[in-house]
Amino acid sequence: MKSTTPQDTLGTIAREYQVLHEVARALQSSEETITMLKQVMKILIQFEELKVESKAGIFLADEEKKVLRLFTTVGSFTQEFLEREKEVPYGDCLCGRAAASGELLTSDSCFTDARHERTFTDMTAHGHYIIPLKSRERLVGVMFLYTSINPSWYKHSQEVLLSIGGLVGDAVVRLQNEEQIRTHRRALEQEVTERKQIEQELMKYRDQLEDQVEKRTEQLRDLSNRLQTIREEEKARIAREVHDELGQSLTALKLDLAWVERRLHEPEEAVREKIKSLYDLIESTIERVQIISAELRPRILDVLGVCEALRWQTGEFQERTGIMCELTIRPDALVLDPERSTTLFRIYQEALTNVARHAEASRIDVRCEQFSDRVELEVIDNGQGIDEKKVSDSHSLGLAGMRERALVWGGDVHIAGQPDRGTRLFVRIPTAST
Numbered sequence: 001m002k003s004t005t006p007q008d009t010l011g012t013i014a015r016e017y018q019v020l021h022e023v024a025r026a027l028q029s030s031e032e033t034i035t036m037l038k039q040v041m042k043i044l045i046q047f048e049e050l051k052v053e054s055k056a057g058i059f060l061a062d063e064e065k066k067v068l069r070l071f072t073t074v075g076s077f078t079q080e081f082l083e084r085e086k087e088v089p090y091g092d093c094l095c096g097r098a099a100a101s102g103e104l105l106t107s108d109s110c111f112t113d114a115r116h117e118r119t120f121t122d123m124t125a126h127g128h129y130i131i132p133l134k135s136r137e138r139l140v141g142v143m144f145l146y147t148s149i150n151p152s153w154y155k156h157s158q159e160v161l162l163s164i165g166g167l168v169g170d171a172v173v174r175l176q177n178e179e180q181i182r183t184h185r186r187a188l189e190q191e192v193t194e195r196k197q198i199e200q201e202l203m204k205y206r207d208q209l210e211d212q213v214e215k216r217t218e219q220l221r222d223l224s225n226r227l228q229t230i231r232e233e234e235k236a237r238i239a240r241e242v243h244d245e246l247g248q249s250l251t252a253l254k255l256d257l258a259w260v261e262r263r264l265h266e267p268e269e270a271v272r273e274k275i276k277s278l279y280d281l282i283e284s285t286i287e288r289v290q291i292i293s294a295e296l297r298p299r300i301l302d303v304l305g306v307c308e309a310l311r312w313q314t315g316e317f318q319e320r321t322g323i324m325c326e327l328t329i330r331p332d333a334l335v336l337d338p339e340r341s342t343t344l345f346r347i348y349q350e351a352l353t354n355v356a357r358h359a360e361a362s363r364i365d366v367r368c369e370q371f372s373d374r375v376e377l378e379v380i381d382n383g384q385g386i387d388e389k390k391v392s393d394s395h396s397l398g399l400a401g402m403r404e405r406a407l408v409w410g411g412d413v414h415i416a417g418q419p420d421r422g423t424r425l426f427v428r429i430p431t432a433s434t
Contacts, residue, residue: 023040049157055146106153127150307329317352328369329369334368343406343408359383378426385421386423410430414426
C-alpha cells in the first residue's frame with residue numbers, strides 16, 4: 001500500500017480549498033438555480049479524492065409535507081429512476097434517512113446496504129455520499145453522489161461535504177427568498193396595474209355618468225321650461241278663444257236681444273227671423289265651446305275609453321292632414337286605468353304631431369297591443385326618417401316629453417329611423433299589477 005507523504009497531504013488540502021472556492025464562486029453566479037446546482041455537482045465529481053462517478057442529483061425538501069422532491073441531476077439516469085424518484089418521503093431509503101436525521105450518510109454498495117430500499121431495472125452496483133443541504137440548521141434538501149463500490153473513503157469527506165452542503169443550502173434559501181421577493185414584487189406590480197386600470201375605468205365610468213346626468217338634467221330643465229311655457233301659451237290661447245269667440249258671440253247675442261226688445265211692436269215675422277238667427281249663433285257658440293273643450297281633453301277618452309279615443313284621434317289626424325292611417329288595436333278593448341290611458345293617448349298625440357311636422361310621410365301604420373304585463377304602442381311612418389342626432393338631442397322636447405310620460409310608469413320609448421325609409425316609434429308601458 002502506497003504511503004501518504006506530507007507533500008501529498010498538502011496537495012490534497014490545497015485541492016479541498018480549491019473545490020470549496022469553486023463551489024462558492026459557482027453559488028455566487030447569476031445563473032438560474034438549476035444551472036448553478038448542476039455546476040456545483042460537476043465540480044464535486046471532478047474532485048478525485050471523493051471517488052465520485054459522473055452521476056449526482058439534488059432533492060429539495062418540503063418540510064410541511066415531509067417529502068423530498070427531485071429537482072435536478074447530472075449524468076445518465078433511466079426514465080424509470082427519474083419517475084420513481086420524483087418524490088421521496090422522509091425516512092425512506094438513504095436520501096429520506098439523511099433528510100430525517102440531518103446527517104451525512106455513506107453507503108458502500110446499493111446491493112448490500114439494507115438502508116437502500118429502492119431498486120430499479122438495470123441498476124448497477126454503486127456506493128453513495130448522501131449530503132444534507134442545510135441553512136442555519138434548517139433542512140433545505142439533500143444531494144446524492146454516486147461512487148464506486150467499497151471506495152476508500154476520503155477521510156476529510158465529512159467536513160468538506162458538510163461545508164459544501166451548508167454553502168448550497170444557504171444559496172438555495174437565498175435564491176428562494178429572492179424568487180419570493182420577485183414573485184411578491186410582480187404581484188404588487190400587477191395589483192398596482194390592475195388598480196390603475198380600475199381607477200381609469202371608474203374615472204371613465206364616472207365621466208360617462210356625469211355626462212349622462214348633465215344631459216339628463218339639461219333635458220329635464222328644458223322640459224320643465226317648455227312645459228311652463230306651454231302652460232302659459234295654453235292659458236293665453238284659451239283666454240283669446242274665450243274672449244274672441246265666446247265674448248264676441250255673447251256680445252252679439254246681447255245686441256240682438258236689445259234689438260228684439262226695441263222692436264217688439266213690429267210684425268211678428270221679423271221677430272221670428274231675428275230669434276232664429278239668435279239660435280244659430282248660440283248653436284255655433286256651443287260648437288266652438290265643444291271644440292275648445294276637446295282640444296283641452298277629449299271627452300271621448302273619459303266616456304268611451306282609450307280605444308275609441310285613439311280611433312277618434314286617428315280619424316281626426318287623417319282628415320286634417322290627408323295622411324293615410326292604418327290603426328290596429330289588440331284586443332279590441334284595452335283594459336287600462338285612467339292615468340295610463342291618458343299617458344298612452346298623449347304620447348300618441350305627440351307622435352302624430354311629430355309626423356305631421358317633420359316626417360313628410362304619406363302613410364302611418366299604428367299598432368296598439370295589450371299583454372298580460374304591459375301595453376305596447378308602435379307608430380311607423382314612411383317619411384324621410386329621423387336623424388340620429390335628433391333622437392338624443394336634449395332640445396327635442398317632444399321626444400323628451402314622450403320619454404318622461406312613459407318613465408313615470410317605469411316604461412320606455414325607443415325611436416329609430418333611416419334616411420328616406422321612415423321612422424319607428426316604440427313605446428312600452430307596464431300595466432298595473434293585479
